Amino acid sequence: MKTADPELMRAINRFTVLDTIRRHGPISRVEISERSQLSTTTVSAITASLLDDGLILTRHEGDIRNAASRGRPRVMLVLNPDAARVVGAKIAAHQMHFVVTNFCGEVISHLSLPIRVNRQPVGVISDLIEDGVRRCVVDAGLSLDEIDTVCIGFPGVIEHRTGLVRSSPILSEPDVDFAREMSQRLNVATIVESDSHAITLGHHWFGKGRDLDDMVLVSLEQTLGLGVLNGGQLFRGAGGLSHNLGDLMMGSGLAETIRLSAVAGEQAILGEQSQQGRFAEAVRLGRGMAHAQALIAAEDNGLTAAATRAGEAIGIAVANIVTLFGPPRVVIVGSSLLLGEVFLNTLADAYRRAIPPSIREVAELVFENSPDEMWAQGAAVVALCELYESPWGTTGPAPAPQF
Template sequence: MKTADPELMRAINRYHVIDTIRRDGPIARVEIAARTDLSPASVSAITAQLMEEGLIDIHHVAPGGDAVRGRPRVLLGLNPAAYTVVGVKLTAFRIGIAVTDARGGSLSSLVLPIRVARQSPEVVADLVEDGVRRCVADAGLAMDRISGVGVGLPGVIDGIDGVSHWSPVLGGTPAPFAAAVSRRLGVPVLLENDANLVAVAEHWFGLGRDQTAFAVVTVENTIGLGLIVDGKLYRGAHGIGPALGHTRLVPGGLPCRCGLRGCLDAYASDWGLLRMAEEAGLLPQGDDAPDRIEGLVQRALAGEVAAAALFRGAGQAIGIAVSNLVNLLNPPRVILTGEGLRAGPLLREPLLEAVAENMLPTLKDGTEILFHSWGDEMWARGAATIMLRRIYEAPWNATT
């Protein structure tokens, strides 16, 4: 029988200790041992090494009921100064940037209103460089203090190789965007689908913090899906992960940007809603500018029947997709977020009705459907957590 590689096992144990301290700290060694199923001796050895590296420190010393011979127990926490990273969230019309510490705490942030989708990938990389350098300076730091940059954007994104295969931001030609930004900034850069970055961020400091498995559905210019399975981000066979927005809702239906017809995106994303509004004569032909979708939302909320019908239909379409997701994977929690939920109850009510109508009855009691509002800074912090996770990861998990 083949035994496990000792170096690999040490790396796995180290990762579990770091992640436990990050999630539950300040925490005593005895509690780390209990939560990781490691021996007290192993935990002591790993934490001693982490303290020597400056990754963790003594948060404070407090008397505890389990103190041995009257000695107070030592509580350990993640050292926020151990690393500094930058998160970048790209949309078609703006760039959000946040500088965070090793715990994911925000040090500075900014939003640049730029029509990014009209630019080439090289120009977008230049814009990201300028924004990152400015945000780092706003935090009172120099670039040599930055350990890495995480970039999130919608589309078909290979998070392992850092390539955008298709995106409403960078276009339909494969673009090695992570390498382009890394060359400009001189630091490691990770490129990630924005639904994946939200899933990781929800796991770190959001509604998925207490879960080892859950799904995140993002509703914006595209419909995205991020999956956390056994505490890890699921990427699929090619590093891209699931593409919920391009599941077929209506065979032979409305054309989608991906080249297929009848995709969920064509019926429920901001892009799809604008195209349907144009087709129905509610809007003139135009781009995906935020003021256009906002105006359509306000008309719907004001009671305009045709506009309201579009958002009710979008909610129903997303609800059907979520119910299929639950029936297929049975996650204990599904978190919905994104600007595409701005129509409020007009979209949420038909969404939840469609979920209830199409979910297997035996799964209803075991699945939570939650909504979480994310601002621009939170999206950018989510991008930063992708880089932090890579830093803390053990080699066995280097592709997540």
């Protein structure tokens, strides 16, 4: 059972203030007070502490109130971008993406490695990731010592609490303790998280979920993932396991049942078609979906049928997710969106037909083909979220005194 002491109270309010400053750009203390329902004096005390810890900065310039306003001008507060730096990574079958971001989540450097890591031994993959992280950090003009946290977004079933990769299409073995592996290699605190969860938080901070504290994100990549945002926080099921949409069974009887990934996974859509020359090459290079769109536009019947099947199945699955979670918005991302109109229209249509009438108006569907960088940025956001919640001034590591 969680016990409440003054420390927890302080942590909550500190987080509230910090998050308000992050969300609402340059903001004055009074406005924080209004938004957070905290008294001005409490806000002042907390912001003083945050300023003292170097997490926020004052800016006297940007008082954007009605210019002809009397009274003492507001002092605007902003996040100190240099308060911390984190690395976010997205690992996929055919490429890796790395970003270094500052405390605001803004990308400082970006590295894309088009390397096929599929089914390589764990050691090889760790090597490649370690290399990518180090290079991206150097590109940002930093050294690893200056990085606070690394977060690696992985496809598959991830146990966030322990950092265990339960199963992933990229790794040939189950139950790999990737968090420990990378922590030891980099000597930096490392988090492992599902790539779907990462992009969910990424969209909450910077993308299509900025205005909502409750939403659901469906990611259609090599694996079919799910992220549920509940009250501004990721909903991690019991044990912190990430969800794997691809493992859902579609069908009412065992005879005609099929796993969603077998209809709508990347491999399922492209698989049948990928025998022939140039297309197979594209798939191997991770550009299968873009290529597929061209083929569909050129009326490739086999692919069109596969895309239609996939769209239908996913539309139904999304309707089921809405039935269970009732979010006001469903953001759909991932490389499969590249399949184009046919796929998207089928999906939206199947959704409309499958959703029960009584909750038809509850959720809106939003399609967004986020750039790869955003996935990595989302992983960085996961890391930042943990930093935000961690106690800094009081119990955290004291900043080394400078002489």
